[in-house]
Amino acid sequence: MDKRLIGLFNDGFPPIMDGVSLTVKNYAYWLNQKNENVCVVTPKIPGTQYTEKYPIYSYTSIPIPMRKPYRLGFPRIDLPFYEHICQKPFSLVHAHCPFSSGELAMRIAHSQHIPIIATFHSKYRDDFKRIIPNKTLLALLIRKIIRFYEAADEVWIPQAAVEDTIREYGYKGKVEIVDNGTEFSGSANILTLKSDMRKELNITDQELMFLFVGQHIKEKNPELIIDALSLIREKPFKMFFIGSGYAEKELHEQVKSLKLTNKIKFVGNLTDREQLKRYYAAADLFLFPSLYDNAPLVVREAASMQTPSLLLSGATSAEIVKDMQNGFLSGQSVSEFAQKLTYLIQSPEKVRQTGIAASNTIARSWENVAEEVQDRYKSLLKRYA
Missing domain, CATH: 3.40.50.2000 (Glycogen Phosphorylase B;)
Incomplete structure (x- = not known):
């Protein structure tokens, strides 16, 4: 594949230990193992020192009230970071959420004229319902999220039933199913x-x-x-x-x-x-x-x-x-x-x-998933070219 940079963008990364953060970590680890030039872009967590073999670029963030340890990121006001990341020669960006990191990925894709993949992982409406009682405002937020996915070159979902959720939110485009894996697959003893x-x-x-x-x-x-x-x-x-x-x-x-x-x-x-x-x-x-x-x-x-x-x-x-x-x-x-x-x-x-x-x-190794992801990236780059 093109040795220019593949960017994985998400609003969380370990030590935040949720499913999407672990997905991004395993994508990055196994793509790196397969000699891809990959990086992760995510909000900064104070005190965190990364030891991964691939670069992790982090930007200014603040804690989200009532949702510890999650962070609200502000990449565009972090000017040294923003100028640095926008100059990186990406070949493809993959957004794993539609918020600060996803919007940054979309901006980079448009400015560099490269493809963007967006994976729909979560039931965002349920996340917002608890803190936003206003139905009109809630509907506007969901519409904004769907516009984000409509602007992507490919939309991925982690299993078939997730299509019902994204359709319910109003998305009418095509979706691709790409399973998640587990690092424990094949464990002995x-x-x-x-x-x-x-x-x-x-x-x-x-x-x-x-x-x-x-x-x-x-x-x-x-x-x-x-x-x-x-x-x-x-x-x-x-x-x-x-x-x-x-x-x-x-x-x-x-x-x-x-x-x-x-x-x-x-x-x-x-x-x-x-x-x-x-x-x-x-x-x-x-x-x-x-x-x-x-x-x-x-x-x-x-x-x-x-x-x-x-x-x-x-x-x-x-x-x-x-x-x-x-x-x-x-x-x-x-x-x-x-x-x-x-x-x-x-x-x-x-x-x-x-x-x-x-x-x-049910269990599938992340290495096996990464092989599929690598093939899909190659296919999208070929079509985009």
């Missing part, structure tokens, strides 16, 4: 990892271990998990929540009020990916009752460690799961979720077999 971690966490052979990984925000519906577990408190299980977010304190209080502190543990943020891998391996079931997520990486990560997910029927994220085959689906009520958990606690062999099927059908 899963059973050893499972055994060792369960001993460390004091999980007995008679107990099932449940796991949730993600932001502790109401949009992801974590309170449904706690309410459902309160209905089956006499069953042999332990539950671990990994992550943080604005609803974290409320979830702690919910657990205390339901007298579940001996059953449910909050681990907090976990940036050590190897340690997170051990939690996935130790778990019997990954609980993810979110209707908010489009194509969560965490479901693929769990599957790569032979841990099947319990999702809600009708959720976009549930598209890749076939109930009782490579994962489990539940109705959207607390009682239905609890009933499914009760059945699965009583069916450990079914859970185990389904986890193996999940690892064979």
